[in-house]
Amino acid sequence: MKFYDCQSAPSPRRARIFIQEKGLKIESIEVNLGKGEQLTDDFRRINPRCTVPVLELDDGTALTENAGIAAYLEALTPEPPLLGTSAEEKALVANWNARVELEGLWAIADALRNRSKGMIGRAITGPTDYAQIPELAERGLARANEFFETLNQRLGNSEYVAGDHFSMADITAYVCADFAAWVKSGPTEAQTNTKRWLELLGDRPSLSG
Protein backbone atom coordinates (compact mmCIF):
# COMPACT_ATOMS: atom_id res chain seq x y z
CA MET A 1 0.00 0.00 0.00
CA LYS A 2 1.00 3.60 -0.60
CA PHE A 3 -0.55 6.65 0.99
CA TYR A 4 -0.57 9.91 -0.97
CA ASP A 5 -0.70 12.70 1.57
CA CYS A 6 -0.37 16.48 1.90
CA GLN A 7 0.67 17.76 5.32
CA SER A 8 -1.09 21.10 5.00
CA ALA A 9 -4.54 19.95 3.78
CA PRO A 10 -7.50 18.85 5.90
CA SER A 11 -8.78 15.89 3.85
CA PRO A 12 -5.56 13.86 3.80
CA ARG A 13 -5.07 14.77 7.45
CA ARG A 14 -8.24 12.83 8.31
CA ALA A 15 -6.84 9.70 6.65
CA ARG A 16 -3.41 10.25 8.22
CA ILE A 17 -4.95 10.39 11.71
CA PHE A 18 -7.04 7.28 10.97
CA ILE A 19 -3.91 5.36 9.90
CA GLN A 20 -1.99 6.46 13.00
CA GLU A 21 -4.88 5.58 15.36
CA LYS A 22 -4.86 2.07 13.83
CA GLY A 23 -1.13 1.82 14.56
CA LEU A 24 -0.36 1.16 10.89
CA LYS A 25 2.84 2.06 9.07
CA ILE A 26 2.15 2.75 5.42
CA GLU A 27 4.62 4.18 2.93
CA SER A 28 3.69 7.81 2.48
CA ILE A 29 4.28 10.11 -0.48
CA GLU A 30 3.87 13.87 -0.04
CA VAL A 31 1.94 15.62 -2.83
CA ASN A 32 2.60 19.36 -2.77
CA LEU A 33 -0.80 20.91 -3.50
CA GLY A 34 0.67 24.42 -3.24
CA LYS A 35 2.91 23.62 -6.23
CA GLY A 36 0.03 21.93 -8.10
CA GLU A 37 1.61 18.46 -8.04
CA GLN A 38 -1.91 16.94 -7.94
CA LEU A 39 -2.48 18.23 -11.48
CA THR A 40 0.61 16.62 -13.07
CA ASP A 41 0.32 13.74 -15.52
CA ASP A 42 2.15 11.48 -13.07
CA PHE A 43 -0.41 12.06 -10.34
CA ARG A 44 -3.38 11.86 -12.72
CA ARG A 45 -2.32 8.31 -13.48
CA ILE A 46 -2.79 7.53 -9.77
CA ASN A 47 -5.96 9.59 -9.28
CA PRO A 48 -7.59 11.24 -12.30
CA ARG A 49 -9.66 13.33 -9.84
CA CYS A 50 -6.43 15.10 -8.82
CA THR A 51 -7.18 14.98 -5.10
CA VAL A 52 -5.55 13.66 -1.94
CA PRO A 53 -5.77 11.54 0.12
CA VAL A 54 -5.26 8.45 -2.00
CA LEU A 55 -4.65 5.01 -0.56
CA GLU A 56 -3.25 2.88 -3.35
CA LEU A 57 -3.70 -0.83 -2.73
CA ASP A 58 -1.17 -3.41 -3.89
CA ASP A 59 -3.37 -4.37 -6.87
CA GLY A 60 -3.40 -0.72 -8.00
CA THR A 61 -6.92 0.11 -6.74
CA ALA A 62 -6.97 3.76 -5.67
CA LEU A 63 -9.18 4.75 -2.74
CA THR A 64 -9.68 8.48 -3.12
CA GLU A 65 -12.21 9.34 -0.42
CA ASN A 66 -11.91 9.27 3.34
CA ALA A 67 -15.01 7.05 3.49
CA GLY A 68 -13.36 4.43 1.27
CA ILE A 69 -10.01 4.56 3.06
CA ALA A 70 -11.66 4.26 6.49
CA ALA A 71 -13.90 1.35 5.44
CA TYR A 72 -10.88 -0.51 4.05
CA LEU A 73 -8.61 -0.01 7.03
CA GLU A 74 -11.39 -0.81 9.54
CA ALA A 75 -12.04 -4.13 7.76
CA LEU A 76 -8.34 -4.93 7.47
CA THR A 77 -7.42 -3.90 11.03
CA PRO A 78 -10.53 -3.93 13.20
CA GLU A 79 -8.72 -2.85 16.41
CA PRO A 80 -9.10 -0.28 17.76
CA PRO A 81 -12.57 0.19 16.21
CA LEU A 82 -13.01 3.68 14.75
CA LEU A 83 -16.33 3.07 12.96
CA GLY A 84 -18.24 1.60 15.93
CA THR A 85 -18.83 -1.95 17.14
CA SER A 86 -22.55 -2.49 17.77
CA ALA A 87 -25.20 -1.69 15.15
CA GLU A 88 -26.17 1.47 17.02
CA GLU A 89 -22.56 2.61 17.42
CA LYS A 90 -21.83 2.04 13.74
CA ALA A 91 -24.94 4.03 12.89
CA LEU A 92 -24.08 6.95 15.14
CA VAL A 93 -20.47 7.13 13.93
CA ALA A 94 -21.63 7.15 10.29
CA ASN A 95 -24.44 9.60 11.05
CA TRP A 96 -22.28 12.10 12.94
CA ASN A 97 -19.38 11.78 10.54
CA ALA A 98 -21.76 12.63 7.68
CA ARG A 99 -23.17 15.61 9.58
CA VAL A 100 -19.71 16.96 10.42
CA GLU A 101 -18.72 16.66 6.76
CA LEU A 102 -21.89 18.23 5.36
CA GLU A 103 -22.52 20.96 7.90
CA GLY A 104 -18.92 21.60 8.92
CA LEU A 105 -16.18 20.53 6.55
CA TRP A 106 -17.84 21.34 3.21
CA ALA A 107 -19.10 24.67 4.58
CA ILE A 108 -15.59 25.67 5.65
CA ALA A 109 -14.25 24.55 2.26
CA ASP A 110 -16.88 26.76 0.57
CA ALA A 111 -15.80 29.68 2.74
CA LEU A 112 -12.10 29.20 2.01
CA ARG A 113 -12.03 28.14 -1.61
CA ASN A 114 -14.43 30.86 -2.79
CA ARG A 115 -12.40 33.76 -1.41
CA SER A 116 -8.77 32.71 -1.03
CA LYS A 117 -6.45 34.56 -3.42
CA GLY A 118 -4.47 31.37 -3.90
CA MET A 119 -7.58 29.56 -5.17
CA ILE A 120 -8.87 31.97 -7.81
CA GLY A 121 -10.32 29.77 -10.57
CA ARG A 122 -9.89 26.70 -8.33
CA ALA A 123 -13.03 26.91 -6.17
CA ILE A 124 -13.61 23.15 -6.39
CA THR A 125 -10.94 20.48 -6.01
CA GLY A 126 -10.51 18.25 -9.02
CA PRO A 127 -9.35 18.41 -12.62
CA THR A 128 -11.80 21.13 -13.75
CA ASP A 129 -11.35 24.83 -13.02
CA TYR A 130 -14.38 26.53 -11.43
CA ALA A 131 -14.58 30.25 -10.70
CA GLN A 132 -14.97 31.51 -7.16
CA ILE A 133 -18.41 32.66 -5.97
CA PRO A 134 -17.92 35.29 -3.25
CA GLU A 135 -21.52 34.94 -1.99
CA LEU A 136 -20.87 31.25 -1.43
CA ALA A 137 -17.84 32.09 0.72
CA GLU A 138 -20.13 34.18 2.94
CA ARG A 139 -22.75 31.46 3.13
CA GLY A 140 -20.08 28.89 3.95
CA LEU A 141 -18.83 31.00 6.83
CA ALA A 142 -22.33 31.45 8.25
CA ARG A 143 -22.95 27.71 8.01
CA ALA A 144 -19.59 26.90 9.60
CA ASN A 145 -20.41 29.12 12.58
CA GLU A 146 -23.81 27.42 12.87
CA PHE A 147 -22.08 24.03 12.77
CA PHE A 148 -19.83 24.82 15.73
CA GLU A 149 -22.94 25.65 17.77
CA THR A 150 -24.42 22.27 16.78
CA LEU A 151 -21.18 20.53 17.73
CA ASN A 152 -21.13 22.23 21.13
CA GLN A 153 -24.73 21.17 21.80
CA ARG A 154 -23.95 17.60 20.83
CA LEU A 155 -20.88 17.50 23.08
CA GLY A 156 -23.09 18.60 25.97
CA ASN A 157 -24.90 15.24 25.63
CA SER A 158 -22.09 12.94 24.58
CA GLU A 159 -18.51 12.39 25.72
CA TYR A 160 -17.20 11.96 22.18
CA VAL A 161 -18.94 13.14 19.01
CA ALA A 162 -20.67 9.84 18.24
CA GLY A 163 -21.01 8.43 21.78
CA ASP A 164 -18.82 6.91 24.48
CA HIS A 165 -15.80 6.13 22.29
CA PHE A 166 -13.32 7.98 20.12
CA SER A 167 -14.25 7.44 16.46
CA MET A 168 -13.93 8.70 12.92
CA ALA A 169 -16.54 11.34 13.78
CA ASP A 170 -14.09 12.84 16.30
CA ILE A 171 -11.32 12.80 13.70
CA THR A 172 -13.48 14.67 11.19
CA ALA A 173 -14.70 17.18 13.80
CA TYR A 174 -11.18 17.80 15.13
CA VAL A 175 -9.82 18.42 11.64
CA CYS A 176 -12.82 20.70 11.05
CA ALA A 177 -12.09 22.74 14.16
CA ASP A 178 -8.48 23.34 13.06
CA PHE A 179 -9.40 23.93 9.40
CA ALA A 180 -11.98 26.55 10.42
CA ALA A 181 -9.19 28.84 11.68
CA TRP A 182 -8.27 29.43 8.02
CA VAL A 183 -11.57 31.31 7.60
CA LYS A 184 -11.59 32.80 11.12
CA SER A 185 -14.29 30.42 12.30
CA GLY A 186 -14.05 27.54 14.78
CA PRO A 187 -15.11 26.74 18.34
CA THR A 188 -15.57 29.84 20.52
CA GLU A 189 -14.56 30.32 24.17
CA ALA A 190 -18.27 30.23 25.11
CA GLN A 191 -18.63 26.73 23.61
CA THR A 192 -17.52 25.02 26.79
CA ASN A 193 -18.63 21.51 25.81
CA THR A 194 -16.38 21.67 22.78
CA LYS A 195 -13.59 23.01 24.99
CA ARG A 196 -13.96 19.98 27.29
CA TRP A 197 -13.82 17.65 24.30
CA LEU A 198 -10.75 19.36 22.83
CA GLU A 199 -9.01 18.90 26.22
CA LEU A 200 -10.09 15.24 26.27
CA LEU A 201 -8.55 14.69 22.83
CA GLY A 202 -5.59 16.98 23.42
CA ASP A 203 -2.90 14.43 24.15
CA ARG A 204 -3.58 11.95 21.37
CA PRO A 205 -0.32 11.77 19.36
CA SER A 206 -2.25 11.27 16.09
CA LEU A 207 -3.73 14.76 16.37
CA SER A 208 -0.50 16.63 16.88
CA GLY A 209 0.67 16.43 13.27
Added chain:
Amino acid sequence: MKFYDCQSAPSPRRARIFIQEKGLKIESIEVNLGKGEQLTDDFRRINPRCTVPVLELDDGTALTENAGIAAYLEALTPEPPLLGTSAEEKALVANWNARVELEGLWAIADALRNRSKGMIGRAITGPTDYAQIPELAERGLARANEFFETLNQRLGNSEYVAGDHFSMADITAYVCADFAAWVKSGPTEAQTNTKRWLELLGDRPSLSG
Protein backbone atom coordinates in the same frame (compact mmCIF):
# COMPACT_ATOMS: atom_id res chain seq x y z
CA MET B 1 -38.58 1.65 14.45
CA LYS B 2 -40.25 4.41 12.48
CA PHE B 3 -39.19 5.73 9.11
CA TYR B 4 -39.93 9.37 8.24
CA ASP B 5 -40.13 9.58 4.47
CA CYS B 6 -41.13 11.91 1.65
CA GLN B 7 -42.12 10.23 -1.61
CA SER B 8 -41.04 13.13 -3.82
CA ALA B 9 -37.56 13.82 -2.41
CA PRO B 10 -34.28 12.13 -3.40
CA SER B 11 -32.63 11.72 0.02
CA PRO B 12 -35.42 9.73 1.71
CA ARG B 13 -35.79 7.75 -1.51
CA ARG B 14 -32.25 6.42 -1.02
CA ALA B 15 -33.18 5.11 2.44
CA ARG B 16 -36.51 3.75 1.18
CA ILE B 17 -34.77 1.73 -1.53
CA PHE B 18 -32.20 0.46 1.00
CA ILE B 19 -34.99 -0.72 3.33
CA GLN B 20 -36.83 -2.45 0.50
CA GLU B 21 -33.66 -4.15 -0.80
CA LYS B 22 -33.15 -5.54 2.71
CA GLY B 23 -36.69 -6.92 2.65
CA LEU B 24 -37.60 -4.98 5.81
CA LYS B 25 -41.04 -3.71 6.73
CA ILE B 26 -40.77 -0.55 8.80
CA GLU B 27 -43.65 1.69 9.81
CA SER B 28 -43.43 4.71 7.53
CA ILE B 29 -44.67 8.27 8.12
CA GLU B 30 -44.93 10.66 5.18
CA VAL B 31 -43.57 14.16 5.81
CA ASN B 32 -44.90 16.61 3.24
CA LEU B 33 -41.92 18.82 2.43
CA GLY B 34 -44.00 20.83 -0.06
CA LYS B 35 -46.24 21.92 2.80
CA GLY B 36 -43.26 22.56 5.09
CA GLU B 37 -44.16 19.81 7.56
CA GLN B 38 -40.43 19.33 8.28
CA LEU B 39 -40.37 22.78 9.89
CA THR B 40 -43.21 22.19 12.37
CA ASP B 41 -42.57 21.94 16.12
CA ASP B 42 -43.77 18.32 16.05
CA PHE B 43 -41.17 17.31 13.49
CA ARG B 44 -38.41 19.38 15.10
CA ARG B 45 -38.82 17.21 18.18
CA ILE B 46 -37.96 14.20 16.03
CA ASN B 47 -35.20 15.89 14.02
CA PRO B 48 -34.14 19.43 14.94
CA ARG B 49 -32.33 19.56 11.58
CA CYS B 50 -35.74 19.51 9.84
CA THR B 51 -34.70 16.99 7.20
CA VAL B 52 -35.82 13.59 5.96
CA PRO B 53 -35.06 10.72 5.93
CA VAL B 54 -35.16 9.93 9.64
CA LEU B 55 -34.98 6.41 11.02
CA GLU B 56 -36.17 6.61 14.61
CA LEU B 57 -34.99 3.66 16.69
CA ASP B 58 -37.07 2.20 19.51
CA ASP B 59 -34.97 4.00 22.13
CA GLY B 60 -35.70 7.32 20.43
CA THR B 61 -32.32 7.69 18.68
CA ALA B 62 -32.87 9.52 15.39
CA LEU B 63 -30.66 8.59 12.44
CA THR B 64 -30.90 11.55 10.10
CA GLU B 65 -28.38 10.74 7.37
CA ASN B 66 -28.38 8.03 4.74
CA ALA B 67 -24.92 6.98 5.93
CA GLY B 68 -26.22 6.37 9.46
CA ILE B 69 -29.38 4.58 8.34
CA ALA B 70 -27.46 2.33 5.97
CA ALA B 71 -24.80 1.44 8.58
CA TYR B 72 -27.51 0.54 11.08
CA LEU B 73 -29.60 -1.60 8.76
CA GLU B 74 -26.55 -3.37 7.30
CA ALA B 75 -25.42 -4.34 10.83
CA LEU B 76 -28.92 -5.38 11.86
CA THR B 77 -29.75 -7.30 8.66
CA PRO B 78 -26.52 -8.26 6.90
CA GLU B 79 -28.24 -10.04 3.98
CA PRO B 80 -28.26 -9.12 1.19
CA PRO B 81 -25.07 -7.08 1.72
CA LEU B 82 -25.40 -3.55 0.34
CA LEU B 83 -22.17 -2.12 1.79
CA GLY B 84 -19.82 -4.85 0.54
CA THR B 85 -18.46 -8.05 2.08
CA SER B 86 -14.67 -8.18 1.71
CA ALA B 87 -12.44 -5.31 2.84
CA GLU B 88 -11.92 -4.23 -0.75
CA GLU B 89 -15.63 -4.37 -1.57
CA LYS B 90 -16.52 -2.36 1.53
CA ALA B 91 -13.90 0.19 0.53
CA LEU B 92 -15.13 0.51 -3.05
CA VAL B 93 -18.79 0.82 -2.03
CA ALA B 94 -17.94 3.56 0.48
CA ASN B 95 -15.58 5.26 -1.97
CA TRP B 96 -18.01 5.31 -4.90
CA ASN B 97 -20.98 6.20 -2.74
CA ALA B 98 -19.03 9.21 -1.44
CA ARG B 99 -18.05 10.24 -4.97
CA VAL B 100 -21.63 9.96 -6.25
CA GLU B 101 -22.81 12.11 -3.35
CA LEU B 102 -20.12 14.75 -3.66
CA GLU B 103 -19.79 15.01 -7.43
CA GLY B 104 -23.38 14.10 -8.32
CA LEU B 105 -26.03 14.48 -5.67
CA TRP B 106 -24.81 17.66 -3.98
CA ALA B 107 -24.08 19.26 -7.35
CA ILE B 108 -27.63 18.56 -8.55
CA ALA B 109 -29.00 19.88 -5.25
CA ASP B 110 -26.96 23.08 -5.75
CA ALA B 111 -28.40 23.41 -9.26
CA LEU B 112 -31.98 22.89 -8.11
CA ARG B 113 -32.14 24.66 -4.77
CA ASN B 114 -30.39 27.81 -5.99
CA ARG B 115 -32.79 28.50 -8.83
CA SER B 116 -36.13 26.83 -8.13
CA LYS B 117 -38.92 29.33 -7.50
CA GLY B 118 -40.32 27.08 -4.79
CA MET B 119 -37.02 27.27 -2.87
CA ILE B 120 -36.40 31.01 -2.73
CA GLY B 121 -34.79 31.66 0.66
CA ARG B 122 -34.45 27.88 1.19
CA ALA B 123 -31.26 27.14 -0.72
CA ILE B 124 -30.02 24.77 1.99
CA THR B 125 -32.11 22.13 3.76
CA GLY B 126 -32.34 22.59 7.51
CA PRO B 127 -33.77 24.99 10.07
CA THR B 128 -31.97 28.11 8.81
CA ASP B 129 -33.04 30.10 5.75
CA TYR B 130 -30.28 30.75 3.24
CA ALA B 131 -30.71 32.88 0.11
CA GLN B 132 -30.30 31.38 -3.34
CA ILE B 133 -27.05 32.01 -5.24
CA PRO B 134 -27.82 31.86 -9.00
CA GLU B 135 -24.13 31.43 -9.92
CA LEU B 136 -24.03 28.34 -7.73
CA ALA B 137 -27.00 26.86 -9.61
CA GLU B 138 -24.97 27.23 -12.83
CA ARG B 139 -21.89 25.69 -11.27
CA GLY B 140 -23.96 22.82 -9.88
CA LEU B 141 -25.37 22.06 -13.32
CA ALA B 142 -21.91 22.06 -14.92
CA ARG B 143 -20.63 19.73 -12.21
CA ALA B 144 -23.65 17.43 -12.54
CA ASN B 145 -23.03 17.08 -16.27
CA GLU B 146 -19.37 16.32 -15.55
CA PHE B 147 -20.44 13.70 -13.02
CA PHE B 148 -22.56 11.78 -15.53
CA GLU B 149 -19.52 11.55 -17.79
CA THR B 150 -17.51 10.14 -14.85
CA LEU B 151 -20.30 7.65 -14.09
CA ASN B 152 -20.40 6.49 -17.70
CA GLN B 153 -16.63 5.97 -17.71
CA ARG B 154 -16.81 3.99 -14.50
CA LEU B 155 -19.61 1.80 -15.80
CA GLY B 156 -17.42 0.97 -18.81
CA ASN B 157 -15.06 -0.80 -16.39
CA SER B 158 -17.46 -2.19 -13.83
CA GLU B 159 -20.78 -4.03 -13.99
CA TYR B 160 -22.26 -2.14 -11.04
CA VAL B 161 -21.02 1.21 -9.73
CA ALA B 162 -18.78 -0.25 -7.01
CA GLY B 163 -17.90 -3.60 -8.60
CA ASP B 164 -19.56 -6.94 -9.32
CA HIS B 165 -22.54 -6.54 -6.99
CA PHE B 166 -25.49 -4.20 -6.52
CA SER B 167 -24.75 -1.88 -3.59
CA MET B 168 -25.57 1.39 -1.91
CA ALA B 169 -23.43 3.13 -4.54
CA ASP B 170 -25.92 1.97 -7.21
CA ILE B 171 -28.82 3.23 -5.10
CA THR B 172 -27.25 6.67 -4.76
CA ALA B 173 -26.32 6.84 -8.45
CA TYR B 174 -29.77 5.69 -9.57
CA VAL B 175 -31.49 8.29 -7.40
CA CYS B 176 -29.04 10.85 -8.77
CA ALA B 177 -29.88 9.98 -12.37
CA ASP B 178 -33.61 10.50 -11.71
CA PHE B 179 -33.09 13.61 -9.58
CA ALA B 180 -30.99 15.21 -12.32
CA ALA B 181 -34.04 15.42 -14.59
CA TRP B 182 -35.32 18.20 -12.31
CA VAL B 183 -32.48 20.41 -13.57
CA LYS B 184 -32.45 19.02 -17.12
CA SER B 185 -29.28 17.03 -16.51
CA GLY B 186 -28.78 13.27 -16.28
CA PRO B 187 -27.35 10.45 -18.38
CA THR B 188 -27.29 11.19 -22.11
CA GLU B 189 -28.08 8.83 -24.99
CA ALA B 190 -24.38 8.79 -25.87
CA GLN B 191 -23.49 7.45 -22.40
CA THR B 192 -24.01 3.85 -23.42
CA ASN B 193 -22.35 2.28 -20.38
CA THR B 194 -24.82 4.07 -18.14
CA LYS B 195 -27.63 2.96 -20.44
CA ARG B 196 -26.51 -0.68 -20.04
CA TRP B 197 -26.45 -0.26 -16.26
CA LEU B 198 -29.91 1.36 -16.17
CA GLU B 199 -31.25 -1.62 -18.13
CA LEU B 200 -29.51 -4.01 -15.73
CA LEU B 201 -31.19 -2.30 -12.77
CA GLY B 202 -34.47 -1.66 -14.55
CA ASP B 203 -36.57 -4.46 -13.11
CA ARG B 204 -35.66 -4.12 -9.44
CA PRO B 205 -38.96 -3.46 -7.62
CA SER B 206 -37.24 -1.18 -5.07
CA LEU B 207 -36.41 1.34 -7.80
CA SER B 208 -39.90 1.69 -9.23
CA GLY B 209 -41.25 3.83 -6.39
